[in-house]
Amino acid sequence: MAANPQPKSSAVPTVKLLIDGQFVDSSTREWRDLVNPATQEVLARVPMCGPDEVDRAVKSAAEAFRKWRNTPIAARARIMLKLQDLVRRDMKKIAEVLTREQGKTLPDAEGDVFRGLEVVEHACSIGTLALGEFAENVATNVDTYFIRQPLGVCAGITPFNFPAMIPLWMFPMAIVCGNTFVLKPSEQDPMTTMLLAELAMEAGIPPGVLNVVHGGKEAVDALCTHPEVKAVSFVGSCAVGEHVYKLASQHGKRAQSMMGAKNHAVLMPDANKEHSLNSLVGAGFGAAGQRCMAVSVGVLVGDAQKWIPDIVAKAKSLKVSVGTEKGADLGPLISKQAKARVEGLIEDGVREGAKLELDGRGIQVPGHPNGNFVGPTIFSGVKTQHKIYNTEIFGPVLCLMAADSLDEAIDIINRNPYGNGTGIFTQSGAAARKFQNEIDVGQVGINVPIPVPVPYFSFSGSRGSRLGDLGPYGKQAIQFYTTVKTVTARWFDDATVSTGIHTTIALK
Ligand code: NAD
Secondary structure, three states, rough: OOOOOOOOOOOOOOOEEEOEEEEEEEOOOEEEEEOOOOOOOOEEEEEOOOOOHHHHHHHHHHHHHHHHHOHHHHHHHHHHHHHHHHHHHHHHHHHHHHHHHHOOEEEEHHHHHHHHHHHHHHHHHHHOOOOOOEEEEOOOOOOEEEEEOOOOEEEEEEOOOOHHHHHHHHHHHHHHHHOOOEEEEEOHHHHHHHHHHHHHHHHHHOOEEEOOOOHHHHHHHHHHHHHEEEEEEEEEOHHHHHHHHHHHHHHOEEEEOOOOOEEEEEEEOOOHHHHHHHHHHHHHHHHHHHOOOOEEEEEEEHHHHHHHHHHHHHOOOOOOOOOOOOOOOOOOOHHHHHHHHHHHHHHHHHOOOOEEOOOOOOOOOOOOOOOOOOOEEEOOOOOOOHHHHHHOOEEEEEEEEEOOOOOHHHHHHHHOOOEEOOOEEEHHHHHHHHHHHOOOOOOOOEOOOOOOOOOOOOOOOOOOOOOOOOOOOOOOHHHHHHEHHHEEEEOOHHHHHHHHHHEEEEEE
């Protein structure tokens, strides 16, 4: 995506900002082309906002907060009920736009919308999710209770790989808790997110309660340092996530960063072979490997090492094509730069001595010579010192490693700095239980390749994949987007009030 300082061309649509309930053109001088990764067709131009436009959005959100914070819970929940209905209504339309700008296949794009929709459904239960607690008679005539209150203006910064699901992890939960929100979607595919913003307006979210700005570092840094922003939720790469977490925290904000990953799947020799191999290949190459929960390392234990030819055969059978084509299994990478980076890492793997079992470079997709396609690629004999093992490749590249025992496999995974997700494939309850107990990774699948929790739980990536104690959706999001106020109250009849001055701290 090329930066372009020229004024926007009238032939190509522009991506709007949402400020104060209005979809408006940005006044920035810097615009970028948003291209279809399968064709390089320019779909729209994206404004790169600076601090002024971020300030306008935050001020609108701060003003709207004054009223929204006291809007009854049921009224907020009803808007979410309406929003889930609208997202369901427009699912196919949203998925089509998502495929065009992001590249993933249509069924996968629908999955992206659906996993976000589930969070909106969960937000409808706010009436019971954000309850406080009450203790009667903690001392004579004294009760103590806590209430959950919204924080104020919250901000969300999202990555390119789930342009529906991840914005929906954030703004519905923040808003239903009584906060107002400024969202900064990825500049690589913001059109999907804007469709969701339109639906949010249609659902009845009042002006200023949800705002959207676009751009990159300048806009993000302005959000992280703005005095009116109380909390920042980030999802994206480690390098940017660490920067955002640090900057927002230094400026007194509550912060959370969900970041990069290297997810391992352990295949035990007693596993159901067909299920395990299908899971490994699906989770390794689906969405062209551009998922933070993609399986990028297979650890083959003992006799499971004999399955390499079967893994390669299954990977070869996948169809690489444009996301709109029926039967496509994986589409293009998001950009030419991403393709060049992934191909460079494959070259590194070859140079460092890993065995290239399947090479996806140079793949041709008929009718689409300009797409950013890389086919499924498999290395075996991968060692922990290899760059392809130590780097989040974020492409359709699967590294296969050998281990003699489950203990060795667990040791490999626990020494890897990331902790987003992992899985074990086995028929043994004892092996699965040992793995669940000893593995130091926040999300564990047992015969499940991509263990992303449903929204009544929370996303719980750990270690190098996350900064901050609380996850972005589920019960932890309620904690993230509210603050607890504890009240200790004494009510009494004048006739029964005790007399005398108490100088101790104990309540009587
Ligand atoms: P990215 O870090 O490049 O971008 C994320 C956001 O940060 C975007 O909105 C972008 O505009 C902004 N940004 C980019 N550079 C910036 C800078 N220098 N300063 C401030 N802001 C900046 O990530 P991406 O390439 O869009 O997404 C892929 C990454 O996201 C992968 O590492 C993937 O693992 C991770 N991811 C993690 C999760 C999770 O839940 N752990 C989920 C999805 C994606």
